[in-house]
Amino acid sequence: MTAEVESHTVAPAPGDTWTGKLRDRVVRELPPDKLLPDRQPSYVGSWIYVFGVLTIAALLVVVATGVVLTLEGPEWYHISDVGHFFNSLHFWSVQLFFIFMVVHLWGKFWMAAWRGRRAMTWITGVVSFIVSLATAFTGYLMQTNADSQWITFEAKDGLNAVGIGAWFNVTSLGQTMLLHVCTLPLVVGLIVVLHVLLVRKRGVVPPIDAFKNEPAAASDTAEVAS
Amino acid sequence: MPPLISAALDNPATYFSWGWLQISVGNLIVILVMFVLFILALVLPFPGGHDDGGDGS
Numbered sequence: 001m002t003a004e005v006e007s008h009t010v011a012p013a014p015g016d017t018w019t020g021k022l023r024d025r026v027v028r029e030l031p032p033d034k035l036l037p038d039r040q041p042s043y044v045g046s047w048i049y050v051f052g053v054l055t056i057a058a059l060l061v062v063v064a065t066g067v068v069l070t071l072e073g074p075e076w077y078h079i080s081d082v083g084h085f086f087n088s089l090h091f092w093s094v095q096l097f098f099i100f101m102v103v104h105l106w107g108k109f110w111m112a113a114w115r116g117r118r119a120m121t122w123i124t125g126v127v128s129f130i131v132s133l134a135t136a137f138t139g140y141l142m143q144t145n146a147d148s149q150w151i152t153f154e155a156k157d158g159l160n161a162v163g164i165g166a167w168f169n170v171t172s173l174g175q176t177m178l179l180h181v182c183t184l185p186l187v188v189g190l191i192v193v194l195h196v197l198l199v200r201k202r203g204v205v206p207p208i209d210a211f212k213n214e215p216a217a218a219s220d221t222a223e224v225a226s
Numbered sequence: 227m228p229p230l231i232s233a234a235l236d237n238p239a240t241y242f243s244w245g246w247l248q249i250s251v252g253n254l255i256v257i258l259v260m261f262v263l264f265i266l267a268l269v270l271p272f273p274g275g276h277d278d279g280g281d282g283s
């Protein structure tokens with residue numbers, strides 16, 4: 001009798017619960033020193049490697065100023081001086097976000113950064129670019145000025161032509177606004193987190209000629225520190 | 227918005243046209259800025275860096 005009770009109070013082995021399994025998996029895939037490294041290989045010492053994190057910095061300013069705009073509303077940001085200022089901060093940080101992202105993507109393209117099982121890093125980059133375009137597009141639609149009216153009515157015809165006008169109705173300001181301030185930024189944020197975790201998991205890709213003097217097979221698949 | 231800026235944003239853009247190529251001044255400036263940034267990022271020396279006495283540099 002007592003033995004039976006005891007067997008029920010014994011904690012399950014760590015590998016038996018979903019929390020334990022998940023923890024084991026996360027630690028195995030991304031051990032803390034890979035997740036937050038304090039050293040990088042010497043070839044990372046180039047300005048071109050800074051553009052990913054510049055893009056993140058610009059994105060943070062976009063989100064922070066966007067939050068202020070939603071808290072105060074259009075009567076504030078379309079009329080008051082401080083409102084105009086925050087509207088401008090939001091607009092110009094978006095311009096910087098895209099400029100940095102494109103320089104980042106050129107850099108990764110010319111160094112073929114998808115080598116060595118990094119295809120998913122490239123693909124999450126592509127998706128983040130496309131979703132960012134959609135986010136910027138809905139932003140331009142909700143300016144409620146002559147510009148946004150023009151863009152809306154051009155886009156309406158385009159979207160109807162490809163047959164999705166019924167689901168994505170750009171003439172519905174409500175839908176446009178909700179997409180712009182909620183759904184699309186959430187998706188961008190999520191994909192960026194995934195993108196950066198993948199970079200951490202695989203390590204920064206070695207330059208194409210880093211393994212020139214070694215057997216050919218090493219150059220394409222070599223991973224730093226793993 | 228201040229009158230100057232709102233005038234600029236609510237008017238048709240100025241376009242350059244060279245034969246088949248037509249591009250607004252704004253778009254051209256953005257593309258040139260990205261191009262210059264890209265070149266600078268490749269050629270400007272990167273400050274700092276540690277020397278482990280180990281591999282390479």
Ligand code: HEM
Pocket residue numbers: 048049050051052053055056059101104105108113114118121122124125126128129132192195196199202203204205206
């Ligand atoms: C929201 C936009 C983006 C953000 C915030 C972002 C951020 C980053 C960061 C911080 C890194 C690591 C360091 C570095 O910059 O080299 C990185 C790496 C990378 N990015 Fe992006 N990125 C974005 C968009 C893109 C796009 C559009 C592409 C290409 C289509 C791309 C492809 C890559 C690749 C392949 C790597 C891995 C490089 C390596 O393993 O060495 N990213 N990204």
